[in-house]
Amino acid sequence: MSVVLGVDIGTYEAKGVLVDEDGRILAQHRRPHRVAVPRPGHLEHDPETVWWGGFVDVVRALLAEHERTAGDLAAVSVSGIGPCVLPIDRCGTPLRNAILYGVDTRAAAQIDQLNEAIGETEILERSGTSLTSQSAGPKIAWIEQYEPDVFARTALFLTCQTFIVGRLIGRWVVDHATAAYYHPFYDQRTLDWNLARNPGALTREQLPELGWSGDIAGRITSSAAEATGLRTGTPVLVGAPDAPAEALSGGVFDDRDMMLMYGSSHFVIEVLDRPRTSKTLWPAPYLFPDTYLLAAGTATAGSFTRWYADLLSPEAGGSDALYAELAELAAASPPGARGLLAIPYLSGERTPLYDPGARGALLGLSLEHDRGDVARAVVESIAHSAAAALRTFDEQGLPPRVIRAIGGGTKNRVWVQAVSDITGYPQEIVSGPGAAYGDAMLAASAVGILDGRRDLGRWVTPTTVIEPRRELAPLYARQRELFEQLYRSTRPIVTALDELRTP
Structure with missing residues (x-):
C-alpha cells in the first residue's frame, strides 16, 4: 500500500502525518517551537532549528513509528508559514533569521518608499492589492537598507517551504500562491516576477524559480536522505503556504468555499x-x-x-x-x-x-x-x-x-461559537491535523493516488456544524460597537505609550 507524507511548519509547531491511499492517518507527530521577538514588531524564526530541524525531527519520529514506511513512501509535500523572507548564500546557508509573515511589522517605511517609487495604482494592478505588513517585498527592502552586508551576500530570498524543499532536492522553487505575496515583485497578470521601477538593487536572480504547489519539484538527494531517513529518489512537491494547504484539508476548493x-x-x-x-x-x-x-x-x-x-x-x-x-x-x-x-x-x-x-x-x-x-x-x-x-x-x-x-x-x-454568534454565519468544523493533511492530499494527487482535484473531497469529512445563536445577536452587536469605539478612542494613547518605551 502506498503512503504519502505531509509536513507543515507553523508559527509555534511543526506537524507531520503519514497517510495511506484511503486517506487514513497512520501516524502523526508534532514538535513545538518558539518565535523570536528581538524587538517590538520584529518576529523571526531560526531556519536551521525551527524549519529544517523541525522537519527532520518530525519525519524521523514518523518513520520510527512505521519502520517500513520509507520504502513505501510515494511522495512528500511540505507547507509552511508565509510569506516569510529568508536570505541564503550560494551554498544554501541562511544569512540571518527568517522574517515572518504579516505579524512582523518592521517594514512600514519601506511600504511608503515602494508606493512612491512604483505608484500605488501600478502596485494594485500588478499585485491585485495594496502593500501591507503581509507583503514580503518591503521586508526585502528593509534588509537591503538596514543590513546591506546581508543583502550583498544574498544569493536567494526564500520562504519556509522553499527552504526545506531546496534542502531535500537541491533546487530552489517557490509556489505561485506564496510568490503572489511577494508584492510588489510578483505580477499576477503574467504569473511571473516583475521588478520594474523597483528603487532597490534586488535582481531576478535573487528570486527562486516558480511552480505550482501540486507539481513534483524533484527527488530526495542522497545527503537529504541521510539527514532525514527518507529514501533517495522519493518525489518531493513544490510545496504550499500553510493556509491554502489547510484550506485544502477542509475540502475548500470550489468557488465561494471559505476556510x-x-x-x-x-x-x-x-x-x-x-x-x-x-x-x-x-x-x-x-x-x-x-x-x-x-x-x-x-x-x-x-x-x-x-x-x-x-x-x-x-x-x-x-x-x-x-x-x-x-x-x-x-x-x-x-x-x-x-x-x-x-x-x-x-x-x-x-x-x-x-x-x-x-x-x-x-x-x-x-x-x-x-x-x-x-x-x-x-x-x-x-x-x-x-x-x-x-x-x-x-x-x-x-x-x-x-x-x-x-x-x-x-x-x-x-x-468558534462566538464567531458564529457575532457574524451570523454557521460553520462546519473539519477536525484533523490541518495543513499537514492538506500536504498529504497534494502528494496523493501528484502521484495518482487521488484522481485529480475532484477526487480530493473523498478524504474530507466535516464533523460538526456550529449554528449562530440568534438570541445573542443584540448583545454582540452592542459589544461590537464598544469594541470598535475602544480601539478608536485609545489609539492616540497607544501612540503616546510607544514614546515611553525603553529604547
Missing part, C-alpha cells in the same frame, strides 16, 4: 473561479492552475490565548491541558464576560485595520471579575477580530457559500 483557520492568527481564504482585485483583501493564485483566492488575516488570535495561558501557568509551556483549562474557564463566564471587554491587537492588526501600531487592552476590570471572565473577554475579542475580517468579504459582494472552520483553535468551542 476560517483558528490558529496563532486567524486566516481566511475564499476560493474563486476567476481573479479579483481588492485594496483590502489579498488576492493570489490558489494551489492549482486556473484557480484563485482572496485571503484575509488577523495578526493575533490563538497567540492571545497563548499569552494569557502563559500568564496563568508559564511552566506549562502552552500544553494542550492548559488550553483545555482556558476553554473551560471561558465557558464558565457568560456571553459578554460580565461587562469585561478586551482588544486583541498584541502585535498590531491586519485585516481590515492594517494598523501595525495597534495594541491590546482590557477595559471594565473590577474586583468581581475572575480568570474565567478574562478568558471569555480574550476569546470574544479575537472572535470580533475574525468577524471584522469576514465582513470585508461581505462588503465586496463575496459572501461565502460555506465556511469550513479548521485548526487547533476549533477545540475551543467557546471561540
Whole structure:
C-alpha cells in the first residue's frame, strides 16, 4: 500500500502525518517551537532549528513509528508559514533569521518608499492589492537598507517551504500562491516576477524559480536522505503556504468555499473561479492552475490565548491541558464576560485595520471579575477580530457559500461559537491535523493516488456544524460597537505609550 507524507511548519509547531491511499492517518507527530521577538514588531524564526530541524525531527519520529514506511513512501509535500523572507548564500546557508509573515511589522517605511517609487495604482494592478505588513517585498527592502552586508551576500530570498524543499532536492522553487505575496515583485497578470521601477538593487536572480504547489519539484538527494531517513529518489512537491494547504484539508476548493483557520492568527481564504482585485483583501493564485483566492488575516488570535495561558501557568509551556483549562474557564463566564471587554491587537492588526501600531487592552476590570471572565473577554475579542475580517468579504459582494472552520483553535468551542454568534454565519468544523493533511492530499494527487482535484473531497469529512445563536445577536452587536469605539478612542494613547518605551 502506498503512503504519502505531509509536513507543515507553523508559527509555534511543526506537524507531520503519514497517510495511506484511503486517506487514513497512520501516524502523526508534532514538535513545538518558539518565535523570536528581538524587538517590538520584529518576529523571526531560526531556519536551521525551527524549519529544517523541525522537519527532520518530525519525519524521523514518523518513520520510527512505521519502520517500513520509507520504502513505501510515494511522495512528500511540505507547507509552511508565509510569506516569510529568508536570505541564503550560494551554498544554501541562511544569512540571518527568517522574517515572518504579516505579524512582523518592521517594514512600514519601506511600504511608503515602494508606493512612491512604483505608484500605488501600478502596485494594485500588478499585485491585485495594496502593500501591507503581509507583503514580503518591503521586508526585502528593509534588509537591503538596514543590513546591506546581508543583502550583498544574498544569493536567494526564500520562504519556509522553499527552504526545506531546496534542502531535500537541491533546487530552489517557490509556489505561485506564496510568490503572489511577494508584492510588489510578483505580477499576477503574467504569473511571473516583475521588478520594474523597483528603487532597490534586488535582481531576478535573487528570486527562486516558480511552480505550482501540486507539481513534483524533484527527488530526495542522497545527503537529504541521510539527514532525514527518507529514501533517495522519493518525489518531493513544490510545496504550499500553510493556509491554502489547510484550506485544502477542509475540502475548500470550489468557488465561494471559505476556510476560517483558528490558529496563532486567524486566516481566511475564499476560493474563486476567476481573479479579483481588492485594496483590502489579498488576492493570489490558489494551489492549482486556473484557480484563485482572496485571503484575509488577523495578526493575533490563538497567540492571545497563548499569552494569557502563559500568564496563568508559564511552566506549562502552552500544553494542550492548559488550553483545555482556558476553554473551560471561558465557558464558565457568560456571553459578554460580565461587562469585561478586551482588544486583541498584541502585535498590531491586519485585516481590515492594517494598523501595525495597534495594541491590546482590557477595559471594565473590577474586583468581581475572575480568570474565567478574562478568558471569555480574550476569546470574544479575537472572535470580533475574525468577524471584522469576514465582513470585508461581505462588503465586496463575496459572501461565502460555506465556511469550513479548521485548526487547533476549533477545540475551543467557546471561540468558534462566538464567531458564529457575532457574524451570523454557521460553520462546519473539519477536525484533523490541518495543513499537514492538506500536504498529504497534494502528494496523493501528484502521484495518482487521488484522481485529480475532484477526487480530493473523498478524504474530507466535516464533523460538526456550529449554528449562530440568534438570541445573542443584540448583545454582540452592542459589544461590537464598544469594541470598535475602544480601539478608536485609545489609539492616540497607544501612540503616546510607544514614546515611553525603553529604547
